[in-house]
Amino acid sequence: MARYPWDSTGRAWSMSLFQAVYAHDLGTLQQYTVAIATRAAKIPGNISFDEAATLPSNIATAAIGIYGGRLDPPGARGPYQGAGYTAPWTEGGIGKYKYQPIVVIGGSSSVGQYAIQLAKLSGFNPIITTASTSNEEYCKRAGATHVIDYHATPYSALPAAVSQITTEPVELVYAAISSEEAQRAALEVVAKSGYVVLTLPPTIGALGERSDGMKVIFVMGSVNVPENYEFGDKMYAALPGLLARGDIKPNRTEVLLGGLAGAPAGVERLANNSALSHWFRNNGNGSGSKKPHDGLSKKFDTMVDMAPEKPRHAHADQFFSTKQYNIMVKDCFDAHFCTVTSAWAAAQAIPQQPGVEGLPSEDQLALLAGVMFEGDDLFQDVYDNWCQSFVKKGGKLVEVTLRAAFTHAVYHSQSDEFKKSLKQELDSIYDKAMDTYRQLLDSADAEKTPEYYHEMQSKAPHYLYPFAEHMSKRLGMNVSIMVYGPISAQEGAISVKSIHVGTTNDPASLEWMDAKPEACEAMVKSMCAFGEQCFTPEEHAACSSNHRVELQH
Ligand SMILES: NC(=O)c1ccc[n+]([C@@H]2O[C@H](COP(=O)([O-])OP(=O)(O)OC[C@H]3O[C@@H](n4cnc5c(N)ncnc54)[C@H](OP(=O)(O)O)[C@@H]3O)[C@@H](O)[C@H]2O)c1
Structure with a gap:
C-alpha cells in the first residue's frame, strides 16, 4: 500500500491500497513503489491508512479461496484457484447462497475475518466459525452466526458440534487456520462433493479432486500471480464501494511505535x-x-x-505424547488405524434398518466386532472400547479419539523406571518455568x-x-x-x-x-x-x- 496521487488535488484521501510483490520495484517499505493500476483501489474516507493495510493479502486469500474458479491449465497450486462460488461483485452474487451453511475455521484471524464478511455478503447461513470465546463478539460482528470455542470443543468434536447447528450438507469449509487438526476436522465436516479451502499446504492427503468428489484447495492469496490477475482486477474494482458502504470492514488494528x-x-x-x-x-x-x-x-x-501466567504442571501422559508420539506410537497406530478405517468403511456400506437412523445396525456391529489385531492386545483393547461406546451411542469414527486412547495405553504399558525418568524430566521443566515465573513476579x-x-x-x-x-x-x-x-x-x-x-x-x-x-x-x-x-x-x-x-x- 502507498500514498498515491490519485488526482491532481492531492487530497488526504488520495491514497490507494494494493498488494505488494516481493520485487524491488513492486515491493513496499520504500519511499516510492509501483502498483498495477487495475489491482489498486482508492481508500475511501471512512477507512484509515492503517486499517487499509490489513486488507490486501488477507482479503485476497479469503476471496480467491471462496470465489476463484477452476484453472485450465492448472496453476502453481493445482487445478483449483478457489471453490468457484459467484462473487458478490458479480451480478446476482449478493445473497446468492441463502440458507447454505459454511464453516470458517479460525474466524478471528485476519483472513478468517474477511472470509466471514464475504460469506455474509454471499448470503451463507448459518456461518459457523471457530475462535476463542474472547473473540466471539468480534466474529459475530463480522457476520458469524455461531462461534465455537475450539479450546472447549476440540477439533475432533467439531463435526458433531456442526451437525447440531445444521442438518444441511456443508459444501464449503474455509480453513483460515489450517493446522493439521483443523484440516482433519474440515475433511470430516465437509459434504462428499464439497470444497475444503486451506491456507496452508495440505498435511492429510493430496490437493485437487479426490476419488469421492471432495475438492481440496490450497489457496494462493495473491492477486499478482498470472492465474489470479483477472480475479484481482474484478475484486479491486469492487473494493472501494464495498469499503465505503461498510459491506467490508477492515480488521482490528493497532499501530506500533518505531x-x-x-x-x-x-x-x-x-x-x-x-x-x-x-x-x-x-x-x-x-x-x-x-x-x-x-x-x-x-x-x-x-x-x-x-x-x-503461572506455569502448569502437565500430565505425564501428555508429556509422553508430545515427546514420544512420533517415535513410540505413530507407526503402530497408523498401521492399526488403516485396518479400522477399512472395517468402518465396510460397516458403513451396509444399509441401516428403516427407523433406526444414527444407531449401528446388527450387521454393522458384527463386522466391527470381528476386527482383530494379531499380537497387539493394547490396540485391541482400545478398539474394543471404542466399539462398545459405538454400540451405545452410534456416531462416527474419529481418529483423534482412538489415537489419544492408544497413546494413553502405550504410556501406561511402559516400565515404572521409564515413567519415573519421564516424570523427572517433566518436573525439571516445570521447576525452570516456575523460576522464570518468580523472576517475572519480582520484576513487576x-x-x-x-x-x-x-x-x-x-x-x-x-x-x-x-x-x-x-x-x-x-x-x-x-x-x-x-x-x-x-x-x-x-x-x-x-x-x-x-x-x-x-x-x-x-x-x-x-x-x-x-x-x-x-x-x-x-x-x-x-x-x-x-x-x-x-x-x-x-x-x-x-x-x-x-x-x-x-x-x-
Ligand atoms: N495461502 C496464502 O496465500 C496465505 C495468505 C495469508 C495467510 N495465510 C495463512 O493463513 C493463516 C491465517 O493467517 P492470518 O494472518 O489471518 O492469521 P492471524 O490473524 O495471525 O491469526 C491469529 C488468530 O488465529 C486464531 N487461532 C490460532 N489457532 C487457532 C485454532 N487452532 N483454531 C482457530 N483459531 C485459531 C487465534 O484466534 P483466537 O485468539 O480467537 O484463539 C488468533 O487470534 C496463517 O496460517 C497464514 O500463514 C496464507
Whole structure:
C-alpha cells in the first residue's frame, strides 16, 4: 500500500491500497513503489491508512479461496484457484447462497475475518466459525452466526458440534487456520462433493479432486500471480464501494511505535497476548473454564496487575505424547488405524434398518466386532472400547479419539523406571518455568519506564475487552470502559482508551461511538479535561515515549 496521487488535488484521501510483490520495484517499505493500476483501489474516507493495510493479502486469500474458479491449465497450486462460488461483485452474487451453511475455521484471524464478511455478503447461513470465546463478539460482528470455542470443543468434536447447528450438507469449509487438526476436522465436516479451502499446504492427503468428489484447495492469496490477475482486477474494482458502504470492514488494528524497529516487539507481544487470552480462558467465565467462578473484583485486580501466567504442571501422559508420539506410537497406530478405517468403511456400506437412523445396525456391529489385531492386545483393547461406546451411542469414527486412547495405553504399558525418568524430566521443566515465573513476579515492582507504559497501554484492549464482555454478560447491559490519562504514544498527552461491548438492537447494530458519535466525543472531551486536573506535567512527561530520547539529548 502507498500514498498515491490519485488526482491532481492531492487530497488526504488520495491514497490507494494494493498488494505488494516481493520485487524491488513492486515491493513496499520504500519511499516510492509501483502498483498495477487495475489491482489498486482508492481508500475511501471512512477507512484509515492503517486499517487499509490489513486488507490486501488477507482479503485476497479469503476471496480467491471462496470465489476463484477452476484453472485450465492448472496453476502453481493445482487445478483449483478457489471453490468457484459467484462473487458478490458479480451480478446476482449478493445473497446468492441463502440458507447454505459454511464453516470458517479460525474466524478471528485476519483472513478468517474477511472470509466471514464475504460469506455474509454471499448470503451463507448459518456461518459457523471457530475462535476463542474472547473473540466471539468480534466474529459475530463480522457476520458469524455461531462461534465455537475450539479450546472447549476440540477439533475432533467439531463435526458433531456442526451437525447440531445444521442438518444441511456443508459444501464449503474455509480453513483460515489450517493446522493439521483443523484440516482433519474440515475433511470430516465437509459434504462428499464439497470444497475444503486451506491456507496452508495440505498435511492429510493430496490437493485437487479426490476419488469421492471432495475438492481440496490450497489457496494462493495473491492477486499478482498470472492465474489470479483477472480475479484481482474484478475484486479491486469492487473494493472501494464495498469499503465505503461498510459491506467490508477492515480488521482490528493497532499501530506500533518505531516503524520497522517496532516489529520485533510486536511479534513478541503476539506471543504474550496468547498467554494472556489463555489466562482469561482458564480463569474467566468462558465456556472453556473449568474452575468455579471467582469474584469479579479479583479478576479485575489480576488483569490490572497483568499477572504473568503461572506455569502448569502437565500430565505425564501428555508429556509422553508430545515427546514420544512420533517415535513410540505413530507407526503402530497408523498401521492399526488403516485396518479400522477399512472395517468402518465396510460397516458403513451396509444399509441401516428403516427407523433406526444414527444407531449401528446388527450387521454393522458384527463386522466391527470381528476386527482383530494379531499380537497387539493394547490396540485391541482400545478398539474394543471404542466399539462398545459405538454400540451405545452410534456416531462416527474419529481418529483423534482412538489415537489419544492408544497413546494413553502405550504410556501406561511402559516400565515404572521409564515413567519415573519421564516424570523427572517433566518436573525439571516445570521447576525452570516456575523460576522464570518468580523472576517475572519480582520484576513487576521495578521502576516504570516510558516503554513499560507504552507496552501496557498497547495491551489494554486485550485484557479490557474480555473484562468488558464478562461484565456485559453478567449485567445484561452494554458496557463501555473508558480509561483516561497520559498516553505514551501521544507524547504523554491526556487522552482516552476505550472498549465498547454491546450494540444497538436495530438492524444496523451499532456500537456507542457510531450510534451517538456526539455523545461519545463529549464524554471523551470531559474525561480529558478531568484528566488534565489529575496528572502533573511530570507525569505526562514520564509516560511520553519521547521521554528517554529527550533525556539523552
Ligand atoms: N495461502 C496464502 O496465500 C496465505 C495468505 C495469508 C495467510 N495465510 C495463512 O493463513 C493463516 C491465517 O493467517 P492470518 O494472518 O489471518 O492469521 P492471524 O490473524 O495471525 O491469526 C491469529 C488468530 O488465529 C486464531 N487461532 C490460532 N489457532 C487457532 C485454532 N487452532 N483454531 C482457530 N483459531 C485459531 C487465534 O484466534 P483466537 O485468539 O480467537 O484463539 C488468533 O487470534 C496463517 O496460517 C497464514 O500463514 C496464507
